[in-house]
Amino acid sequence: MRLGRYSHSHSHKHPSAPKLVVLLCVVGLLGAALIADFLWASSSSTSTALRYVTSNWSVHRASTIIVPNNAVNRSSVHDDKGKAKGQKKDGVPERFLSATFADLPAPELHWEKLPSCPVPRLDGFAIQIKNLFYVFSGYGTIDMVHSHVDIFNFTDNTWCGRFDTPKEMAHSHLGMATDGRYIYIVTGQYGPQCRGPSARTFILDTETKQWSDMPPLPAPRYAPATQLWRGRLHVMGGSGTNRYDPEVDHWSLAVKDGKVLEKGWRTEIPIPRGGPHRACIVVDGRLIVIGGQEGDFMAKPGSPIFKCSRRHEVVYSDVYMLDDEMKWKNLPPMPKPNSHIESAWAIVNHSIVIAGGTTDKHPITKKMILCGELLRFDLDTLKWSVIGKLPYRVKTTLVGFWDGWLYFTSGQRDRGPDDPSPRKVIGEMWRTKLRF
Incomplete structure (x- = not known):
């Protein structure tokens, strides 16, 4: 001037x-x-x-x-x-x-709404065996947890059954795997809010609905990566007993046809990066672990109800594969950091499809940011792509695939198209026809 x-x-x-x-x-x-x-x-x-x-x-x-x-x-x-x-x-x-x-550019998909799950749930888990979808436990609200399993039939698109879980079994942040009949359940959080973890482990016979015990884990974990691989149940990473510290421990246990073949867990090569809320998949004889985070909500010190208090979290896009020599290898990372996807995946036409999740917090508001993309990892080319949008952003949703249709239910959705922070716990069921 x-x-x-x-x-x-x-x-x-x-x-x-x-x-x-x-x-x-x-x-x-x-x-x-x-x-x-x-x-x-x-x-x-x-x-x-x-x-x-x-x-x-x-x-x-x-x-x-x-x-x-x-x-x-x-x-x-x-x-x-x-x-x-x-x-x-x-x-x-x-x-x-x-x-x-930020949201990634993605094509629009046609989604069909189906009957909702009997109860809304967050941080539950789901296992698909043929045309049946077993949906486990989880939060109903931050102050209430579920202790049962709901069953969805993909053949006629109906909720067709319900039964209780053992009283000693954790309610959220579980690790699970199946051999096609038996479901193996390990560790997790027992109770609402941010209560402590359990080291208890169980086996469910889905034909008889009978439960049995396995040896407890060497230490309790929150949301560890869990899979059956080469005749052994592998449990990797997760959060430690304070719900925050990322752990890299890797244990395995020999199992077959719902029976435990060893007296205890065997120590394996640690996972390269610890933490909870990641997808763990076995395909083509390869054990693949995708995404996750370091850190999580913790119980507020001195709170009689273990009230959840947020701490700093680091979400990452890492993808690891355990090879024949029991060595971890890096695969191409996800399009952006993603967590809360432990049961949000399905194998479709020799690809891994992942729905929703959470990514880096907003840099100004520091709010948690949900993901609304449908991602594809092509196992032939080892390349990621964004193949569509979900009806809304959602975390810890539960995904299944049947007869060309991709299904998802439950989780916590966003506040609306212009606000990706989490709000409502849902039980809605949606499906879309995938063609690729």
């Missing part, structure tokens, strides 16, 4: 040579800075767009975007008083934000 007033009010006079040199230098420096800033922002925006449009996700790097003043960001950035931290008075954010929390 001072330069402008000088040149305008004294336009009839010629400035001295030193003053003119200073003026030209200042103008030149300002111009150079503006050009550099424009080029940097353009380059960042372009690279971000390319990163999220491409279907080849073999490499994932952190990216940045300049948050625009649009409806999505207004709803997710503003706090309860209608003001956002880090914004100017005109509502435009002043900082560059990580783009990993």
Whole structure:
């Protein structure tokens, strides 16, 4: 402003040579800075767009975007008083934000709504055996947990049965695997809010609905990666007894036809990165572990009800495979960090399909951000792609696949199209026809 007033009010006079040199230098420096800033922002925006449009996700790097003043960001950035931290008075954010929390571009799919699960549930688990879908336990609300199994029949799309779980069995954050008749259940959280874990383990005979015990785990865990592989039940990672510390322990137990063949668990090679809420899949003789997080909600110190209190969490996109030599190998990472997907996957046409989940927290509000994408990992090419959108964003949903249809039920959904933070625990059942 001072330069402008000088040149305008004294336009009839010629400035001295030193003053003119200073003026030209200042103008030149300002111009150079503006050009550099424009080029940097353009380059960042372009690279971000390319990163999220491409279907080849073999490499994932952190990216940045300049948050625009649009409806999505207004709803997710503003706090309860209608003001956002880090914004100017005109509502435009002043900082560059990580783009990993944003929705990925995805094609629309036609979803058909089916009869809802008899109860809404969060952090439950599901196992599919042929056309039957066994949906286990979970939270009803933060203060109430379920202690039963609901059964869905994919043949006629009806909920067709219910039976109780053992009184000693955990209610959420379970680990599960099946051999096609018997379901093996390990560890998990016992009770509502953020109560402690149990090391108890069980076997369910799905034909007789009879339960039996297995040896307890060497230490209790929350939401460990669990699978049957080469005649052994493998349990890996999860959170430790305080519900927060990521653990890397890996144990296995020989089992066959619902019988335990050993007296105790055997220590195996640790998983490269610990933590809960990841998918664990055996396909083509390969054991694959996908996504997850480090850290979780913890019980508030001194709370008589173990009230949940949020702590810092790190969500990651890592994918590991255990090979024939019992060595872990890195596979191409997910399109973005993703957690709460332990039962949100299905094998479809030699691909792994994953529905929903959670990703990096919002960098301004620090709220948890849910995912609404349907991801595909092609086991032939080892490439990730985004193949569709869910009806809404949802975490810890339960996924099955039957006769060309992909199903999902339960979990915790978002607050609406413009607010990806979690709100309502649901029991809805949806399906869509997959073609690829």
